[in-house]
Amino acid sequence: MQTADSLADKEKMLANYVPVFVMLPLDVVSVSNVLEKQEELRRQLRQLRAADVDGVMVDVWWGIVEAEGAKCYDWSAYRELFHMVEEEGLKLQAIMSFHQCGGNIGDAVDIPLPRWVRDVGESDPDIYYTNRSGTRNREYLTIGVDDQPIFDGRTAVELYSDFMKSFRANMADFLDAGIITDIEVGLGPAGELRYPSYPEAQGWVFPGIGEFQCYDKYMKEEFKEDATMAGHPEWDLPDDAGEYNDKPTKTKFFAAKNGTYLTEKGSFFLTWYSNKLLMHGDQILDAANEAFLGCKLKLAAKVSGIHWWYKDDNHAAELTAGYYNLNDRDGYRTIARMLARHDAILNFTCVEMRNSEQIRRAKSGPEELVRQCSMEGGDRSGMRKCS
Numbered sequence: 001m002q003t004a005d006s007l008a009d010k011e012k013m014l015a016n017y018v019p020v021f022v023m024l025p026l027d028v029v030s031v032s033n034v035l036e037k038q039e040e041l042r043r044q045l046r047q048l049r050a051a052d053v054d055g056v057m058v059d060v061w062w063g064i065v066e067a068e069g070a071k072c073y074d075w076s077a078y079r080e081l082f083h084m085v086e087e088e089g090l091k092l093q094a095i096m097s098f099h100q101c102g103g104n105i106g107d108a109v110d111i112p113l114p115r116w117v118r119d120v121g122e123s124d125p126d127i128y129y130t131n132r133s134g135t136r137n138r139e140y141l142t143i144g145v146d147d148q149p150i151f152d153g154r155t156a157v158e159l160y161s162d163f164m165k166s167f168r169a170n171m172a173d174f175l176d177a178g179i180i181t182d183i184e185v186g187l188g189p190a191g192e193l194r195y196p197s198y199p200e201a202q203g204w205v206f207p208g209i210g211e212f213q214c215y216d217k218y219m220k221e222e223f224k225e226d227a228t229m230a231g232h233p234e235w236d237l238p239d240d241a242g243e244y245n246d247k248p249t250k251t252k253f254f255a256a257k258n259g260t261y262l263t264e265k266g267s268f269f270l271t272w273y274s275n276k277l278l279m280h281g282d283q284i285l286d287a288a289n290e291a292f293l294g295c296k297l298k299l300a301a302k303v304s305g306i307h308w309w310y311k312d313d314n315h316a317a318e319l320t321a322g323y324y325n326l327n328d329r330d331g332y333r334t335i336a337r338m339l340a341r342h343d344a345i346l347n348f349t350c351v352e353m354r355n356s357e358q359i360r361r362a363k364s365g366p367e368e369l370v371r372q373c374s375m376e377g378g379d380r381s382g383m384r385k386c387s
């Protein structure tokens with residue numbers, strides 16, 4: 001006999017229904033790992049259910065769960081939350097959030113990386129993304145330490161991997177019951193697969209071109225090795241790409257005529273920089289697939305919608321973020337292929353639109369960008385449009 005619920009589910013499927021998930025507040029579990037204001041929360045969940053919402057999305061913060069020490073995971077508050085969500089008849093999309101919450105202008109909540117990770121950063125600040133003049137960004141660990149066993153013997157990728165395995169082990173009942181339908185794997189700052197090239201906390205404002213972020217000692221060393229292997233030991237990381245709020249034409253790197261980005265040296269660097277990002281996503285999604293092997297859920301990853309300077313030949317802002325996309329070079333196809341290899345949905349985010357005058361000055365192309373990426377993504381249902 002079919003229950004009314006499963007009949008309703010069938011109808012939704014037949015109608016090519018796109019489920020509606022609502023994001024829970026960033027601090028639904030407090031920074032001290034407590035599920036606060038439970039009655040209010042339950043009331044809100046009931047309202048969502050009554051409004052025919054399918055489920056909720058929630059950030060599962062690394063900085064909260066593994067706060068007490070390496071491999072000391074405390075899932076109890078998240079379990080309480082998930083239990084309440086289940087009781088109210090909602091589903092869950094869980095986000096593995098390996099980045100810091102807050103630190104950008106207007107951020108209400110502050111959840112740094114775990115203390116013991118930041119302790120490593122006290123003696124070795126090169127674990128963080130670094131700009132050319134040496135400013136560190138503590139939002140997320142640099143790709144440079146992905147394979148460095150400097151966290152009490154573990155590499156950064158192993159830290160992410162162990163966290164996801166612990167999640168699976170401790171949430172097995174919610175996974176088996178189909179309550180958790182999606183896992184979005186955080187792959188960088190703001191959870192997005194990108195470099196932190198446009199940090200507001202460091203003074204970036206729209207539509208600045210941003211900066212490359214590969215000047216920590218680990219990435220520098222890797223670049224030297226890779227350039228040497230390619231027969232160019234004399235090549236260094238770019239020193240002509242300007243600063244956060246420059247216009248492309250103000251820099252030698254992005255100049256229209258003979259810009260470095262068009263030279264052999266420039267394209268070697270851009271290939272290297274964007275490949276590092278791809279390999280980063282590849283490794284973590286590999287770990288996610290291993291952790292969630294046998295679970296009936298969808299993996300998802302977020303890619304940032306960088307639309308400013310999209311209509312300029314140099315695509316400067318996309319390049320600094322790690323998307324090697326030019327008019328004659330599709331930088332998103334490789335990303336979409338990498339995600340597809342891991343059966344992960346591409347979830348494409350667009351920062352909120354500014355007024356059209358700004359968009360014109362910034363040679364911005366949000367609609368064109370969304371069109372390009374929706375062709376790559378294939379499955380439109382996983383994509384968010386700019387509005």
Ligand SMILES: *[C@@H]1O[C@H](CO)[C@@H](O)[C@H](O)[C@H]1NC(C)=O
Nearest residue numbers: 131132133135202203243244
């Ligand atoms: C690096 O970051 C600092 C601090 O925000 C900023 O002042 C500087 O312009 C950035 N870039 C370079 C190349 O110095």
Ligand SMILES: *[C@@H]1O[C@H](CO)[C@@H](O)[C@H](O)[C@H]1NC(C)=O
Nearest residue numbers: 252255256257258259260262
């Ligand atoms: C660009 O390079 C060409 C050949 O190297 C040179 O003739 C030309 O003057 C350069 N243009 C500019 C604007 O630097």
Ligand SMILES: *[C@@H]1O[C@H](CO)[C@@H](O)[C@H](O)[C@H]1NC(C)=O
Nearest residue numbers: 021093182184300347382384
């Ligand atoms: C993709 O992102 C949007 C907006 O953040 C969200 O509503 C949607 O649930 C996400 N999908 C997945 C599978 O994470």
